[in-house]
Amino acid sequence: MNTSPFSARCTRLIERMGAGIAIIPTAAEQLRNRDSQRPYRADSYFYYLSGFGESEAVLVLIAGASPKRILFCRDKDADKEIWDGFRWGPDAAREAFGFDEAYSIKTLDAKLAELLADQPVLWFSLGHEAAWDARIAAALNAVRAQARAGKQAPAEIRDVRAPLDNMRLIKDASEIATMRRAAAISAGAHCRAMRTTQPGRFEYEIEAELLHEFRVHGCQSPAYTSIVAGGANACILHYVVNDQPLKDGDLLLIDAGGELDNYASDITRTFPVNGRFSGPQADIYNLVLAAQSAAIAAIKPGATFIDPHNAALKTLAQGMLDLKLLDGSLDGVIESETYKRFYMHRTGHWLGLDVHDAGPYKDGETWHSLQPGMVLTVEPGCYIRPADDVPAAFHNIGIRIEDDALVTAAGCDIISHAVPKTVADIEALMAEGKRG
Ligand code: MG
Ligand code: MG
Numbered sequence: 001m002n003t004s005p006f007s008a009r010c011t012r013l014i015e016r017m018g019a020g021i022a023i024i025p026t027a028a029e030q031l032r033n034r035d036s037q038r039p040y041r042a043d044s045y046f047y048y049l050s051g052f053g054e055s056e057a058v059l060v061l062i063a064g065a066s067p068k069r070i071l072f073c074r075d076k077d078a079d080k081e082i083w084d085g086f087r088w089g090p091d092a093a094r095e096a097f098g099f100d101e102a103y104s105i106k107t108l109d110a111k112l113a114e115l116l117a118d119q120p121v122l123w124f125s126l127g128h129e130a131a132w133d134a135r136i137a138a139a140l141n142a143v144r145a146q147a148r149a150g151k152q153a154p155a156e157i158r159d160v161r162a163p164l165d166n167m168r169l170i171k172d173a174s175e176i177a178t179m180r181r182a183a184a185i186s187a188g189a190h191c192r193a194m195r196t197t198q199p200g201r202f203e204y205e206i207e208a209e210l211l212h213e214f215r216v217h218g219c220q221s222p223a224y225t226s227i228v229a230g231g232a233n234a235c236i237l238h239y240v241v242n243d244q245p246l247k248d249g250d251l252l253l254i255d256a257g258g259e260l261d262n263y264a265s266d267i268t269r270t271f272p273v274n275g276r277f278s279g280p281q282a283d284i285y286n287l288v289l290a291a292q293s294a295a296i297a298a299i300k301p302g303a304t305f306i307d308p309h310n311a312a313l314k315t316l317a318q319g320m321l322d323l324k325l326l327d328g329s330l331d332g333v334i335e336s337e338t339y340k341r342f343y344m345h346r347t348g349h350w351l352g353l354d355v356h357d358a359g360p361y362k363d364g365e366t367w368h369s370l371q372p373g374m375v376l377t378v379e380p381g382c383y384i385r386p387a388d389d390v391p392a393a394f395h396n397i398g399i400r401i402e403d404d405a406l407v408t409a410a411g412c413d414i415i416s417h418a419v420p421k422t423v424a425d426i427e428a429l430m431a432e433g434k435r436g
Contacts, residue, residue: 003098005174006051009167010061010069013049016163017063020121023112024049024059024160025132039221044353045125045164047262052097054087056105060115061123071102072111109135113142117151123160161358168352169359170373175263175352176406179375180415182219182260183267183404187418189213190254190269193228194419194426195433199248199273203228207242210256219258223265223355226256230273234398235383237345246273251281253398257355264355266377267416268402275430277423280393284382285423287319288399291380292421295347299378299405299412304367309347312380316343324391325384342384348377351404374407375415 013022026046030038042053050059052071060070076089094102103111116122116139124136143153171179189210196209207228214222229239231250246252250273257265270285272278277285294315295308317333320326320342326333333339350357352375361368370376381400384390401421405412420426 002174003051003096005172006049007069007098008172010049011067012167013160013163014061014063014067016167017061017121017123019064019119020123020154020156020158021063021115021119022059022061022123022160023136024061024125025129026052026055026057028129028131029055041221042262044262044358045161048164048168048353050097052088052093058105058108062115062119068100070115071097071099072105072108073102075104075106109139112136112139113146116140116153117143117146119154121156121158122154123158125159125161126157165358165360168357169350169368170371171352171375171406172373176373176375178261178263179265179352179404179406182223182258182263182265183415184418185214185217185219185260186257186265186267187416188217189256189258190267190419191429193254194269194271194429197246197252197271197273197430197433199246201246203230203233203242203244203246203252206246206252206254207256210254214258217258219260221259223257223259227254227268228256229253229398232396232398234270234400235385235396237383248274249278251397251399253400255400255402262353264351264353264357265404265416266351266355266402267404267419268379268381268400269419269421269426270399270401271426271430275434276427281397282423283323284384284394284397284399287316287323288380288382288401289421290319291315292378292401292403295378295380296403296405296412296414299370299376299407301369301371301407301409303370305361305370305376306367307370308376308378312347312378313339313343316380316382320382323394325394342382343380344383345379345381347380348405351375351377370407372407372409376405376407378403378405
């Protein structure tokens with residue numbers, strides 16, 4: 001394993017800390033029921049800095065004159081490894097992952113008191129997990145109990161997530177390579193869904209096609225629960241039941257992405273179950289596609305996070321007026337937010353280790369500016385629930401088109417580009433599926 005991106009990130013965090021000690025635990029294992037665990041996934045911050053995927057592990061970073069990266073992890077255990085598989089153990093983990101020191105997780109509480117003593121600042125994600133808050137408080141009190149021996153506990157506690165969130169906003173080369181691969185696999189899954197969708201199949205059958213494609217190409221899991229929403233279900237933004245039959249004449253909205261080596265992809269496509277868009281479906285579809293094109297054109301260094309949203313919104317609002325979904329003027333619709341009846345979410349979010357990734361959206365009062373290396377989704381939509389004042393031809397049409405954009409020096413690179421999204425290209429791919 002190439003550990004250099006992880007150690008480089010630790011070095012950058014240590015520089016940003018300036019002084020003190022950072023304690024970054026990984027995620028706890030979670031019980032699904034009785035003896036069955038949920039599939040384990042490391043904490044994103046911990047993984048970002050360590051590359052270490054085992055549970056029961058803690059990373060400690062020391063800043064200052066002699067910086068150090070220290071791992072606490074499970075011991076080797078021949079008996080447990082028969083049941084649950086390989087464990088690195090501290091010695092091999094130190095060697096393989098390039099930590100300066102590594103110790104048994106069993107020694108953590110005793111060692112924490114030593115490590116915290118006389119450090120000016122503790123960097124920790126206070127409030128993230130109550131059990132860890134209590135453990136850290138106990139370690140601080142253990143240092144304070146040694147005051148008469150001249151030991152001092154850190155006078156200041158700062159949130160380690162603040163510098164890390166800023167770092168995670170700009171992806172390095174290794175992150176970009178993983179995200180490109182995750183997006184390519186997910187794009188393939190959406191193509192497979194288009195080729196295999198037919199009237200009479202169930203939403204969960206198409207979900208299974210997606211999951212097959214994610215896993216067969218190496219994604220460890222979906223990045224989030226797949227939304228496979230036929231017909232009116234597409235107007236439920238977080239529809240995940242996926243248990244209904246797909247009907248001839250309906251659209252199918254799929255929002256799904258694979259997670260590869262802990263990095264998410266997040267793609268949405270909407271296409272006709274029978275392979276041909278109706279006139280009203282194509283009207284709304286082409287409006288959302290035009291909004292997405294306007295948003296993508298607004299992604300470039302120096303623009304702000306909100307610019308793509310504003311560009312999409314302007315296109316959508318004008319289209320809603322043209323299609324008689326709304327009355328009034330463009331400025332009036334945007335000012336009064338009447339468009340929210342049909343477009344109630346924002347046009348994107350940061351994407352990375354988390355599907356809604358870490359990183360600030362505002363810098364004080366102003367929206368964060370876009371810089372090369374940032375990755376964001378572009379996902380305008382239009383969701384039309386039946387109502388007396390809405391043209392009947394548009395009832396129950398729900399459409400979203402979502403891609404993943406890497407900001408580049410010249411503008412942006414759509415890393416999820418490999419799924420068709422024009423009406424003609426979608427219909428051509430679906431026809432291919434029917435023939436094949
Ligand atoms: Mg999505
Ligand atoms: Mg999204």
